[in-house]
Amino acid sequence: MSEAVSRPTLEAVAARAGVSRATVSRVVNGGDGVREPLVERVRRAVEELGYVPNQAARSLVTKRHDAVAVVIAEPETRVFADPFFALQLRGISKELTAHDNQLVLLLTEGRDDHARVGRYLAGGHVDGALVFSLHLDDALPGLIQGAGVPTVFGGRPGWSDGNLPQTLGSAPSGQDSTAVYVDSDNRGGARDAVRHLVGLGRRRVAHIAGALDQTSAVDRLDGFRDVMADADPRLIAEGDFTPAGGERAMRELLDRCPDLDAVFAANDLMASGALRVLREHGRRVPDDVAVVGFDDMLPVAEQTDPPLTTIRQDIEEMGRLMARLLLRRLRRNPTEADQDTTTGVVLPTTLVRRASA
Amino acid sequence: MSEAVSRPTLEAVAARAGVSRATVSRVVNGGDGVREPLVERVRRAVEELGYVPNQAARSLVTKRHDAVAVVIAEPETRVFADPFFALQLRGISKELTAHDNQLVLLLTEGRDDHARVGRYLAGGHVDGALVFSLHLDDALPGLIQGAGVPTVFGGRPGWSDGNLPQTLGSAPSGQDSTAVYVDSDNRGGARDAVRHLVGLGRRRVAHIAGALDQTSAVDRLDGFRDVMADADPRLIAEGDFTPAGGERAMRELLDRCPDLDAVFAANDLMASGALRVLREHGRRVPDDVAVVGFDDMLPVAEQTDPPLTTIRQDIEEMGRLMARLLLRRLRRNPTEADQDTTTGVVLPTTLVRRASA
Known part of the structure; x- marks a missing residue:
């Protein structure tokens, strides 16, 4: 760095505590093998001087940066x-x-x-x-x-x-x-989502995929195909995991397949975009089109209109x-x-x- | 670190390019004083081997980490x-x-x-x-x-x-x-906010302050006081810059001073909370109570109901x-x-x- 700065040294701490440099060093690096009264004296000196251990030097010993x-x-x-x-x-x-x-x-x-x-x-x-x-x-x-x-x-x-x-x-x-x-379990979760829609009697189930250069998107698409093995390829549109991408994909799908009766979106943000477009087009959810997302992202999934059925993953x-x-x-x-x-x-x-x- | 790893060395690059270690080092650190054809050869070797300069060693020379x-x-x-x-x-x-x-x-x-x-x-x-x-x-x-x-x-x-x-x-x-x-200019901005409210004919202007252990909150409170020099102290409540803090402060203020006719909140997030509480209490904004925020945080400031008059600062x-x-x-x-x-x-x-x- 271009500004010369100095700070309290190990020597200053040693002098203040009345101990050797080695003792200060041992205390700063964990205190192994140092008697408790000495540890206490060193700690007090460290505090009084505002000493910050030289992490670079310390790392040379511990090989760790924490x-x-x-x-x-x-x-x-x-x-x-x-x-x-x-x-x-x-x-x-x-x-x-x-x-x-x-x-x-x-x-x-x-x-x-x-x-x-x-x-x-x-x-x-x-x-x-x-x-x-x-x-x-x-x-x-x-x-x-x-x-x-x-x-x-x-x-x-x-x-x-x-x-x-x-x-x-x-x-x-x-x-x-x-x-x-x-x-x-992206693939298994996607299967559950699509099976739920099929279980509700939906036959024209569309999929809004995530960005297909990511394995999570590919795996969720595979899960969709596991259940809808012979799905019309026009029922699949690629989004990008954003609300705007969900809107774009939903418009494409309605354009290509106006008879769709369900949508599985590969995440909740895209599902929220899809819900907006469906509303714009006067499609009632879930009566006309049922929608399932992925993530259970709160508060998004609870605040959509209507609130979103989704696949929960524990992201945290x-x-x-x-x-x-x-x-x-x-x-x-x-x-x-x-x-x-x-x-x-x-x-x-x-x-x-x-x-x- | 606890896992031993190795990677292409400076020596390997030098051997591949048919130059000395010193030449590779000079090229990697900016190329000063190395002829262009040699620079080109070294760069090609670096690319082919996937060489990553040892930043720690490089930092010893440049004293910079970038x-x-x-x-x-x-x-x-x-x-x-x-x-x-x-x-x-x-x-x-x-x-x-x-x-x-x-x-x-x-x-x-x-x-x-x-x-x-x-x-x-x-x-x-x-x-x-x-x-x-x-x-x-x-x-x-x-x-x-x-x-x-x-x-x-x-x-x-x-x-x-x-x-x-x-x-x-x-x-x-x-x-x-x-x-x-x-x-x-937190103090000047706050003065503008309060002057605007006074200019609209408001006389009981309240202030929702930010966390007063931050200078931005203190400076905005000072700006409020510059204009409302003899304001009723009950017209000032401390928030914490969050929407929930704005709600709490607004409730306090309505409780203490039900006759207030304006509120200057020290940021837009608190103002959005205040607007919710005013609506809850059946106060029309701006007819009964005029509200000004601080930040011009988008989309928050445009999406509140009604959209928020505020003090713009260029945060980016x-x-x-x-x-x-x-x-x-x-x-x-x-x-x-x-x-x-x-x-x-x-x-x-x-x-x-x-x-x-």
Whole structure:
């Protein structure tokens, strides 16, 4: 940095407490093997002088920063507009704070900035990374692998078998390139949604898919097809997980298939957009068209008109679990890591019935 | 970190490009003094091997991380609930990205985590910090000063003359402890709001103040008092900048002063809460009670019923300016820093008229 600054030194603390530098160092790094009265004297001196341990030096000893990066592969505007991310971050924040780890959120304006994120991750500023909202054609997984920090993904990564593709990863031979991830049962949840609509007697069930460069969108589409194996392909429209995308897709669907009698939207935000368009077109919900969403995002799902029947996934718990898995990986030593065969944890979903279906 | 990982080395790049290590190093750090054909060869080798420069080693040379921390002195739940922070971050993100600096958002669960934030800042992970939403009794400014990173504050810090109080700061003698900040003209804006209400013929003008441990709330209250010098003290109620706080304060005010005919709320979110309570009590806005907010937070201010007359401040521009001032400080060398007498930049506000007043 360009401004010279100084601060109270370890020596100053040692002098104030009347102990050696080594003693101060031991106390600051956990106090192992130091008698309680001495610990107390050092702590008082630290407080009186406003001493902040030199984390860089401390990290050289402990090899730990007690900090975890969170990377969301979306522009910061999207991060703050979609409550999904706030919920996942809430779970992550609670878990990291409970273990006195600093949450370091790396924001970007878009994909062009991902190389810079990779450099920051490689720079020795964090112990590990939590990464979510990956897109299939994104270089981010490769950059993260190249950065060499242990990582847990939110949502199943798009490469097959959970292994980084050779073209993406620069993982040297012998390194475990298995991707650990936490996901919801997107396919099973989608099946439940569509079965519910079919159970209500609906025959022309449409699907508003999410952005199909994300596995969550692909898995929910697969779940839709599991139940509607021979569905008219015109009953499927791709959205982008935003309310505006849901509106666009709903207009397309009404245009192509005016006889549709149900819609399963791949998330609640798109369902809320679809409900607006249906109202605009004078279609009564659920009488004319039944609608089911995905997420059970509150307050959105309760405040739509009518309130939304949806598939609940515990987004906050997903975040918490991602953090927990990463911290567990960080505590382990490398030999133990090789014995770990867990690659994915998939959480169950449940149908929540409200007025829209 | 607990998992051993390796990645393509500088040596591998040098071998691939057929140049010396020193040449690779010079190219990676900006390419000064290296002939263009060699630069090209090194760049190709870097790309082919997926080489990520060792940022830690690079930082030892450049003394720069090209990363800036953002600290918001609120729990992460509040950060994601109040659009004010998203707007300020948007301005910061755009400016930092334009200068290829990584935005590092340090989230917390609350004040108990501020010591950890101070340790991270002291750890040599960022070149500087942008800090906003400070509270008067918060130890954060002292911790940041102790961390020794150049800082720009969003909003005027609460200590007098812009200098850190001795009890808070651990700034050694000779160090410039001047706090650089960016703020809006809170007092002038508040005066405009209240003058507008008085100009409409209102005589019993109430004020819903923000959290009075923040200077923005204090300055807006002062602006209110500038115009209503001998206001009935029962016409002032303290909120906390949230919609729920605005509702609570409005109930108190109606209870104490049922004859009030106008309300100036210190932000739009509190004004939206006040409007709900006034409607509940059958008071017509603006006929019975005129309401003015502060921020011109969209879409909130346009979507209230009726739409909100308010004081506009350019929140995104504040963020952008904070980032710009910090980057300018970071580019300067220490001797120049001493000549800098700018401590605060105060942006103007404007009255925006809608239906509520």
